[in-house]
Amino acid sequence: MSALATTGEAVLDVVRDVKDILTMARRTVRVVLRGRVERKAVVEQMHEIGNRSVFFITVTMGFIGMILVFQSALQALRIVPDLTILGSTYGEILIRDIGASIGGMMLATRVGAGIAAEIGSMVVTEQVDALRMCSADPVEYLVAPRFVASVIMTFCLLIWACFVAYITGMLTAHMVFDVNYQTFANFMLVDRGDVIIGLTKCLAYGAAIPIVSAQRGLATFGGSEGVGAATTSAVVSSSLAVIVLQFIISAIGYLIFPG
């Protein structure tokens, strides 16, 4: 009985969290559609989320590009002796999935932790209650600007991430496996479907990360330890959100554009 109770409790927790996140998403989108978002706050958040992540994203995606090409070249060499299709295959898989998804995980870590820590410490110091007292909606003042900023900046950052990973991959292929640049830079396999799937992922991650982590931040309770717990749970939940969205979009994308 106790195993059943434990499982049931876990399932109920997940259902409750998903419901809370969807409610938050609905309210945020409603505020944004009404156009009630302060422009100055959006610009500030765009700087915080976007400009300050550029270095981090460039470093991690640079390494990822090198690792991926190295690993896939090793894998390919076991079956076929030449690496002429390495570049075109890498380009396709990077645009279709890996670029956006690994970059999205990275942003979920950095941006998600930042948003949850900031909103969470506002909650425990009762600044959010103060906003409510002034009949200001926290979703409108805190969540909506971060949402708009994140959708725009994540989109740009993930395209930059793909670019960086492609360049470092090309350099690795040239230096380690002696593939020349003209052979590598081949976009023959990239079609409309790949680009659409990739860009959809960029948009979806940009929208999911701020909503999930803002919900975690607003649900903070219990002093400074609570802020730590909220931050942890924001990183985990937004990374999971990225993985689940990656799965859903990839599966639907494969069914619509199999090729």
Added chain:
Amino acid sequence: MTARRDPWLLRGPGALGGVSLALGEQVGGLVVLFARIIARLLPPRIDRYELVRNLHRMGVKSLPIVVVTALFVGAIMVIQAAPLVTRFNAREIVGWGAGFATLREVGPLLIALMFSGRVGANNTAELGTMTVTSQIDALRALAIDPIAYLVLPRVISMIVMLFVLTVIGDIVAIGGAIVAAKALLDVDPRSFLNSLFVLLNEWDLLTGLIKSLLFGAMIALTSCHFGLSVKGGAPGVGKAVNAAVVAAASGIFILDYFSSFILG
């Protein structure tokens, strides 16, 4: 007192120097902490109760999240390999294609990132809160070594548990890949496993597991270092958690790169 503004010509080099100094401070702190931990290991002085508590808290409680992550990772790798294998009409080797990438690279990497988000961040927050409430100083005043009592059990638990979780995650990921391959490409589970066992060698599996040990050490070091060096009260803890997660992720990628090249 207001800070003197540099002339515009010097602002660029000034900022660069500031960033380099800050980076050097953190890297130096990590190395010093690492040396101290090694010094405590000869001879080993570990609080056994703390060790068991941390093993449970970090490992057993991370199991659900690792299982979910691994399940999706396996399925996603098959979806990504699907267009390639259908193009070359080689559905039988999808097991190897997805399995190679998952076991060698993507599995250990993503599980380590989730572990860093859950356990590393939590650990930084806990040690940080203890630091700002002077509990670490209190331990020192009682002649209890904070490294032996607090840091060492956590470091050992993280390394051991990430390794164990990666082993479990690898198995689950292969399960997820089998289900996805059956549903999407109609590949028989038996031929999936067959291609995996024939084409994959032990070294591929071992590479992934060695990586998970390195990642565990990296997460443990960064999270303890940033937790112990928190300054500036409760907001400082939030900042430290953020910095620790970012540092762990960057460290994991850099280690991954070098270990991929060295382990071949």
